[in-house]
Amino acid sequence: MSGESVVLAVDLGGSSMKGAVVTEHGETVAAERRPTPATGIVAALIELLLELEATALELGHTVIAAAVVTPGIVEESSGIVRYASNLNWRDVPLLELLGVRFEFPITVGHDVRAAGLAERLLGAARGSDEFVLVPIGTGVAAALVTRGDTVTGASGAAGEFGHIPVVPGGELCTCGQLGCLEVYVSGAGLARRYAALGDAGLGGPALSSSEIVELVGSDPVADEVWADAVRVLAQGLAIMTLLLDPAVIVIGGGFAQAGDVLLSPVRAALAEGLAWRDAPEVLLSTVGTDAGRIGAAILAFQVAGRGSVVNGWPAASAVAA
Numbered sequence: 001m002s003g004e005s006v007v008l009a010v011d012l013g014g015s016s017m018k019g020a021v022v023t024e025h026g027e028t029v030a031a032e033r034r035p036t037p038a039t040g041i042v043a044a045l046i047e048l049l050l051e052l053e054a055t056a057l058e059l060g061h062t063v064i065a066a067a068v069v070t071p072g073i074v075e076e077s078s079g080i081v082r083y084a085s086n087l088n089w090r091d092v093p094l095l096e097l098l099g100v101r102f103e104f105p106i107t108v109g110h111d112v113r114a115a116g117l118a119e120r121l122l123g124a125a126r127g128s129d130e131f132v133l134v135p136i137g138t139g140v141a142a143a144l145v146t147r148g149d150t151v152t153g154a155s156g157a158a159g160e161f162g163h164i165p166v167v168p169g170g171e172l173c174t175c176g177q178l179g180c181l182e183v184y185v186s187g188a189g190l191a192r193r194y195a196a197l198g199d200a201g202l203g204g205p206a207l208s209s210s211e212i213v214e215l216v217g218s219d220p221v222a223d224e225v226w227a228d229a230v231r232v233l234a235q236g237l238a239i240m241t242l243l244l245d246p247a248v249i250v251i252g253g254g255f256a257q258a259g260d261v262l263l264s265p266v267r268a269a270l271a272e273g274l275a276w277r278d279a280p281e282v283l284l285s286t287v288g289t290d291a292g293r294i295g296a297a298i299l300a301f302q303v304a305g306r307g308s309v310v311n312g313w314p315a316a317s318a319v320a321a
Contacts, residue, residue, distance in 0.1 A: 020052070066300055071110075073156045076108065106303070132248075146244060
């Protein structure tokens with residue numbers, strides 16, 4: 001189909017940039033993924049947006065807006081990324097830098113909060129005004145939604161779920177604290193802990209987190225690190241539940257691909273950890289690992305004044321390419 005109004009959506013991560021051209025019907029008509037460079041990230045981001053724009057024009061579409069979502073502490077009102085460790089950014093006026101290069105409106109958002117928006121409008125939390133999205137990948141964060149509004153915090157740093165210190169005197173986190181949830185519950189943490197036990201003669205060679213999950217039930221070292229991950233995650237979710245009282249907790253990111261190996265023990269451990277109240281419903285994301293990019297597309301239509309088009313998008317959206 002040609003001649004449609006489209007937006008450009010980019011999910012900027014520490015290791016890769018995922019971009020797409022998305023129609024008002026939620027269809028991805030072009031997608032591009034490339035590594036995030038160690039330096040010159042803004043220039044590479046502009047180059048990606050220019051290529052996406054050129055592709056949209058070649059297809060006969062009209063670009064009406066763009067959105068870029070990024071990790072870190074994001075001041076969404078000004079579009080300034082106050083701090084993003086995995087991008088080596090501090091006080092980067094991203095919206096201003098992008099705005100001078102393009103004629104259509106652009107907005108800048110937080111990647112996990114954008115993913116939460118996608119999950120609420122299209123995914124497992126569809127229709128819920130009280131929910132938490134916890135994407136677990138290389139690291140861990142959370143999108144916190146209460147009364148239909150996303151909690152951002154005084155400095156834009158709300159949702160640093162991975163850096164809740166839940167293990168007193170625990171292992172050192174890259175942030176400098178001891179016993180952070182992310183040390184035990186993340187792709188990087190799982191792989192590191194398995195490798196450390198392997199180096200001690202208790203396990204095998206260095207494996208990815210997905211490979212470790214496949215060994216659960218047949219490898220005692222995998223069983224140990226996975227049991228620790230489940231226990232710590234359930235403890236963190238219990239804290240989250242008592243603070244926010246969500247109706248639904250959605251687990252996303254790469255960890256969600258573990259399926260029932262993750263979901264069943266986490267549900268049981270969370271229920272056991274809440275002595276006087278019922279546990280909220282715990283679900284796996286149905287939007288998937290493209291949730292940040294899908295959320296960026298939603299933000300782009302909103303900044304274009306066309307936010308209502310999302311109401312017609314299908315559940316778990318065709319935006320995922």
